[in-house]
Amino acid sequence: MKKIFRLKDLDCANCAAKMERHIKKIDGVNDASVNFLTQKMTVDADEGRFEEIMDEVVRLCRKVEPDCVIVR
Amino acid sequence: MTAKHKRTLARIVLAGAFLIAATFVPAEGLWRLAAYAVPYFVIGWDVLWRSVENIAHGEIFDENFLMSVATIGAMATGEYAEGVAVMLFYQVGELCQSIAVGKSRRSIAALMDIRPEYANVLRDGELTETDPEEVAVGETIVIKPGERIPLDCVVLEGAGSVNTAAMTGESAPRDVEPGDRLISGTVNINSVLKARVESVYAQSTVARVLDMVENSAERKARTENFITKFARYYTPAVVFAAVALALIPPLAFARPWGVWVHRALAFLVVSCPCALVISVPLTFFAGLGGASKQGILVKGSNYLEALSHVDAVVFDKTGTLTEGAFRVTEIRPVGMEAEELLRLTAAAESFSTHPIARAIVDRAGDRETGDARVEELAGRGVRAVVDGHTVLAGNRRLMAENGIDLQEAETPGTAVYVSVDGAYAGELLIRDTVKEDAKPCVDGIHAQGVRVAMLTGDRRAAAEAVARELGIDETRSELMPEDKVSGLEAIMATARGAVAFVGDGINDAPVLMRADVGLAMGALGSDAAIEAADMVLMDDKPSRVPQAVRIARRTMKIVWQNILFALAVKLGMLVLIAVGYANMWLAVFADVGVALLAILNALRAMKTRGAA
Numbered sequence: 099m100k101k102i103f104r105l106k107d108l109d110c111a112n113c114a115a116k117m118e119r120h121i122k123k124i125d126g127v128n129d130a131s132v133n134f135l136t137q138k139m140t141v142d143a144d145e146g147r148f149e150e151i152m153d154e155v156v157r158l159c160r161k162v163e164p165d166c167v168i169v170r
Numbered sequence: 171m172t173a174k175h176k177r178t179l180a181r182i183v184l185a186g187a188f189l190i191a192a193t194f195v196p197a198e199g200l201w202r203l204a205a206y207a208v209p210y211f212v213i214g215w216d217v218l219w220r221s222v223e224n225i226a227h228g229e230i231f232d233e234n235f236l237m238s239v240a241t242i243g244a245m246a247t248g249e250y251a252e253g254v255a256v257m258l259f260y261q262v263g264e265l266c267q268s269i270a271v272g273k274s275r276r277s278i279a280a281l282m283d284i285r286p287e288y289a290n291v292l293r294d295g296e297l298t299e300t301d302p303e304e305v306a307v308g309e310t311i312v313i314k315p316g317e318r319i320p321l322d323c324v325v326l327e328g329a330g331s332v333n334t335a336a337m338t339g340e341s342a343p344r345d346v347e348p349g350d351r352l353i354s355g356t357v358n359i360n361s362v363l364k365a366r367v368e369s370v371y372a373q374s375t376v377a378r379v380l381d382m383v384e385n386s387a388e389r390k391a392r393t394e395n396f397i398t399k400f401a402r403y404y405t406p407a408v409v410f411a412a413v414a415l416a417l418i419p420p421l422a423f424a425r426p427w428g429v430w431v432h433r434a435l436a437f438l439v440v441s442c443p444c445a446l447v448i449s450v451p452l453t454f455f456a457g458l459g460g461a462s463k464q465g466i467l468v469k470g471s472n473y474l475e476a477l478s479h480v481d482a483v484v485f486d487k488t489g490t491l492t493e494g495a496f497r498v499t500e501i502r503p504v505g506m507e508a509e510e511l512l513r514l515t516a517a518a519e520s521f522s523t524h525p526i527a528r529a530i531v532d533r534a535g536d537r538e539t540g541d542a543r544v545e546e547l548a549g550r551g552v553r554a555v556v557d558g559h560t561v562l563a564g565n566r567r568l569m570a571e572n573g574i575d576l577q578e579a580e581t582p583g584t585a586v587y588v589s590v591d592g593a594y595a596g597e598l599l600i601r602d603t604v605k606e607d608a609k610p611c612v613d614g615i616h617a618q619g620v621r622v623a624m625l626t627g628d629r630r631a632a633a634e635a636v637a638r639e640l641g642i643d644e645t646r647s648e649l650m651p652e653d654k655v656s657g658l659e660a661i662m663a664t665a666r667g668a669v670a671f672v673g674d675g676i677n678d679a680p681v682l683m684r685a686d687v688g689l690a691m692g693a694l695g696s697d698a699a700i701e702a703a704d705m706v707l708m709d710d711k712p713s714r715v716p717q718a719v720r721i722a723r724r725t726m727k728i729v730w731q732n733i734l735f736a737l738a739v740k741l742g743m744l745v746l747i748a749v750g751y752a753n754m755w756l757a758v759f760a761d762v763g764v765a766l767l768a769i770l771n772a773l774r775a776m777k778t779r780g781a782a
Contacts, residue, residue, distance in 0.1 A: 107172070107174065109174075109268050110268070110444070110448075111271075111444070111447045111448040111451065111452075112233070112401065112442070112443070112447045112448075115398055115401070115447065116229075134451065135278070135279075135451060135455045136279070137275075161223070161227055164220070165174060
C-alpha cells in the first residue's frame with residue numbers, strides 16, 4: 099500500500115535525504131521517498147503492518163530532524 | 171518567518187550581545203572561558219544536543235556533530251571568541267538558508283497551485299460550498315466571477331470569459347456559452363456560470379495535472395542523483411582529510427600541533443554539502459514550476475535534463491504542425507466566377523459527410539447554395555442537380571468516366587474537379603493548413619542548433635510541401651502507424667544527443683513512449699496524451715516546443731553553475747585553509763555565502779517569461 103503524508107517544518111534538504119535512506123531500510127517498507135520541495139513523504143509498505151511501520155517511520159524521522167512533524 | 175525562526179533570531183541577538191560583552195570582561199583563565207561559555211551555550215545548545223543524540227545513533231558524519239567538534243576544538247585551543255563566533259555565524263547562515271529556501275519553495279509551489287478549494291453546489295435549490303471531491307457527476311454547480319472552476323463541467327446558463335492561463339499558459343481569455351465545456355483549474359473572469367458536472371474530482375483535468383506535477387519530483391535527473399551520491403561521500407572525505415591534516419604534519423614532519431589541529435578544525439566547518447544538496451533540486455523544481463506556468467508540464471526533472479541536450483525534434487505532421495482539418499485553399503474556376511463554382515459545388519456536396527466535402531461546405535459558409543438532388547458515387551464523388559444544372563464533383567476518375575477533359579493540377583494536396591452540364595468548370599484545391607506558428611516554431615528550434623524532422627502517414631507530395639514551407643530538415647512520409655516507431659528509431663540512430671518527439675498523443679502513443687522525450691500537444695482534456703507523454707503541452711501551439719527546449723537548457727545551465735560554483739568555493743576554501751591562508755571565520759562565511767547565492771541563483775530558473 100502506498101500512502102502520501104504531508105510534512106511540517108522539514109527544514110533541511112540533507113535531512114530529507116537522510117530520512118529517506120533510513121525509512122527505506124525499515125523492514126516491510128518496499129519504497130519510500132521524502133520530497134523536501136513539496137514537503138511530502140511517500141511510503142510504500144506492507145498493508146497489514148502499515149500502522150506499525152509508520153510508528154517506526156515517525157520514530158526515525160524524529161531522530162534525524164526533531165522539529166519535523168509528519169501529518170498522519 | 172515561523173515561530174522557530176523567530177526563536178532562533180532571538181537567540182542570535184542575545185548570543186551576539188553576550189559575545190560582545192564577553193570581550194570586555196577583564197577576567198583571566200577559567201573565568202574568561204566562563205564568560206564566553208554563556209553566549210556559546212545560548213547559540214549552540216541545540217546543535218550540541220543534536221550532535222550528542224546523533225552520535226548515540228551512530229551518525230558520525232552529521233553536520234551538528236562536526237560543527238560542535240570544530241567550535242569546541244577552537245575553544246580548547248584558546249580561541250574562545252572564534253569558537254563562539256563561528257557557531258553564531260553558522261546559526262545565522264542556517265536561519266537565512268531556511269528562510270530563503272522556505273520562501274522559494276512556497277513561491278514555486280504557488281506557480282503550480284491550481285487546486286480548486288471548493289465548489290458551489292446547487293442542492294435542493296440551495297447553494298452550498300462543498301469540497302470538490304464530494305461533488306457527484308450530474309450535479310449542478312455555480313461558478314462566480316473570479317472563482318476557479320472546480321470540476322470539468324458543461325455550461326448550462328450564463329456566458330462569459332474564462333482565463334485558461336493557469337492550465338495552458340495562454341493569456342487570451344476564452345469565451346464560453348451554454349453547451350461549452352469548462353475545464354477545471356481555469357478561472358471564470360466576469361460572469362456567473364451555472365454548469366453541469368461531467369466528471370468526479372479524481373478524474374478531472376485539474377486533479378490529473380496536479381498529480382503529474384506533484385509526482386514530477388520523484389523522477390530525478392541524473393545530475394540530481396549524482397549530487398545526492400556525491401553528498402554522501404563528500405562529508406566523510408572532508409572529515410578524513412581533516413584528521414590527516416591534524417596528524418600527518420606534526421607526526422611526520424614535526425610541525426607544531428596547535429597550527430595544524432586548528433586548520434583541521436576549520437576543515438570541518440566546510441564539510442557540509444548543504445549548498446549543493448539544496449540548490450540542485452531547487453533549481454530543477456524552479457525550472458519545472460516555471461515551465462508549468464507556461465502550460466508546459468514536465469513529468470520529471472530527468473526529462474528536462476534530456477531535453478536540454480536534444481539533437482533532433484521530430485514532429486508528427488497532422489494535427490501537430492498542421493491544423494488537422496481540411497480547408498479549401500484555392501478555387502480555380504474555368505469559364506465562371508469563383509463564387510459561382512463554390513456555390514454549386516457546396517450545394518452538390520452538402521449532404522456528404524466526407525471530410526473533404528465538409529471543408530467545401532464550410533468554405534461556402536452561410537451562402538445560399540440552392541436546392542440540390544444528390545447522388546453519391548462511391549470512390550468517385552457526387553452527381554447532383556443544382557438549380558436545374560447537372561453538377562459533377564469528384565476525382566479525376568469521375569471526370570474521365572464522364573468524358574470531361576481537365577487540366578492537371580500540379581499542386582500538393584487534394585483537388586476536387588467540377589463539371590457543370592457536361593463542361594469542365596474548374597477545381598477546388600483542398601489542403602490541411604499549416605498552423606500559424608509552425609514556422610516560428612521550426613525557426614526557433616533551428617536557432618538553438620537542433621534538427622527538425624517530420625513523420626507522417628500522408629502522401630509524399632503533401633508532406634514535402636509542408637516540409638519545404640516550414641524548412642524541415644528531414645521528412646519521412648507515407649508511413650503506416652506501425653512504421654512511425656521505426657522511422658523515429660532511424661532518426662535516433664543518427665542523432666548525437668537525445669531525440670524528442672512531438673505528437674497529439676491520440677494515435678502516436680507508441681512513438682511518444684519510444685522517444686527520449688515524448689511531448690504531447692493540445693493535451694487539455696486528453697487523458698491518453700497525459701498518460702503516454704513525458705512532457706505535456708497544454709495548448710496546441712507548436713511554438714511551445716522551442717520554448718520548452720529553452721527552459722530546459724536554461725535550467726541545466728543554472729544547475730551546472732550552482733554545482734561548479736559550490737564545488738569551486740568549497741575546494742578553494744579547503745586549499746586555502748590547508749596552506750594557512752584562511753581561518754575558521756572565513757570558512758563559515760564562505761560556506762553560508764555560497765549556499766545563499768546558490769539558492770538565489772536557483773530561483774532564476776523559475777523566471778520563464780523571458781524565455782517565451
